[in-house]
Amino acid sequence: MDRSEITKLQDYLRRKFGNQSIKLQPNMRRKEMVEVMIGDEQVGTLYKDVDDGETSYTVTISILDIDLEEE
Template sequence: MDKQEITKLQDYLRRKFGNTTIKLTPNPRRKEMIEVTIGDEQIGTLYKDVEDGETSYTVTISILDIDLEDE
């Protein structure tokens, strides 16, 4: 993904979730993966899929069980 596409996705996610601290950063080791962070915490990954001429994006958010203990 190029910088312009990443910026569009980041702006979309910020609007959708009402959170301006969401940031998308390319992974230097894995070109196909974008890291999703909120503030300074990585919360997930984003991948692009192009199939039959249609483009979709998949965001996977990881929640650790130890993070739930704070609730």
């Protein structure tokens, strides 16, 4: 993904979740993936998929059971 595509996706996620601290960071090893950050914490990944000329994006958010205990 190029920088303008990442910026568009980041802006979309910020609006959708009402959280301006969401950041998308490129992954240097995998061009089709970016890391989803909230502040300094990586909370998931976002993948780009192009199939039959259609583009979609999949966000995976990981929640560890120990994180649930912090509340």
